Amino acid sequence: MRRSYWIAYNGFNLGRRSRRFVVEAEDRRREIASLTAYLLVLDGCRRISTSALSLASEDNVTIALVFKDRIAWFTGMLQRKHVELILTQYSTSRAKEIASCIREAFNHNLYAFFSRLNLPFEAEGGLGEVRVNALKLLSRYLRVDLSLIESVIQYLSYFIEAECLDAVVRAGLTPHIGFINKRSLTRDFLLVFEPSTVWRCLVEIGSDILSSIDLGSYEGRRLLLKYLRSIVERSVEDTDGRRMPLFKHIKATAKGLASYLMNPAGDFIPFKEAVY
Structure with a gap:
């Protein structure tokens, strides 16, 4: 494989x-x-x-x-055979519905993330406000400076964004047309998966390592990526009972969106992590 x-x-x-x-x-x-x-x-x-x-x-x-x-x-993958799909992605009348599904998945996965930490969290306000409030709560929980939290998240998110990019392209979609981030479908996907991957990575790394990490050092970066890699390859169950590694959930979400765009009778259900 x-x-x-x-x-x-x-x-x-x-x-x-x-x-x-x-x-x-x-x-x-x-x-x-x-x-x-x-x-x-x-x-x-x-x-x-x-x-x-x-x-x-x-x-x-x-x-x-x-x-x-x-x-x-x-990428060397040609998308000429997917022209109809890309045109549908560009002109779909269901853009608001798709954006709503992505926003709902983001809020749900934030809730699932904080539930595992036994922390109450309400996703109130716009996306930007919700994310900022969640970051502040994470910073307080880890007792790590917010600016460091943001820097580490930004770095690690590039690798999850790359996984999303590959999944989007292989599904026949263009990464340049989003529904929340209008010029980036990969950023939309990153919203869905960031809490279950990057944010969880910070918790597993722990405050001691985070506080001493040097992002300017490639040795420090490789240590962060080692933790993130183990999380992406770990099997996680979604709310539909499907259990598989997170990188496969990324691919499944991309394929699900492509199928939804071409089949008006279907549903688009982005990844939502199961809450126990």
Whole structure:
């Protein structure tokens, strides 16, 4: 089964040898068979060879580059066969309904997250206000400065956003048309999955490690990603009783949206984590 690879090193190069990607960082070298990967998320990449891009295109591997304030991406997957779906995504009369479903899933997953911590939380106000209030509550719970919480969340969210991006593209959707974030469907998906992935990661890391982490250090970043990776690969049950790893829930939500856009009689039910 294919998987994603998250790579964080300072100033590494991505090349190609036969059907393998070659990661070269200082005195380290790693090879990744292209047919074992669906996504490479690269933080600190200095150079990507044209042969590596060609291999990604040939074997349908998405490449996402992490920058300080955004991610950039490359995919060789052609979407010409999905033109009707993309046009429907652009012109759907159900945009408000989809936005409402995403907002409801975000609020629900925040509630599920805080319920596990035995913390009462009411999602009142607009999305921005709800998220800010939730961050403040998380900061108080962890006893970690809010600015540090926000910085760590921003960094880790790029990797979940990359997973969302790949899922969206493979479902035949365009990431450039959202319903809450009008120019970014991946940001819409990130809203749904952030509490169950990134926020949970902070709780599992704990205040001691968080307070001492150096985000400017790639060693510190790799430690954060190790925790996040274990969470994304962990099986989680949704409110419909489906139990599977979170990265599969991301793919299922993307496929569900694509199906909903093409089938007016269907329903769009984004991921909602089960509450016990």
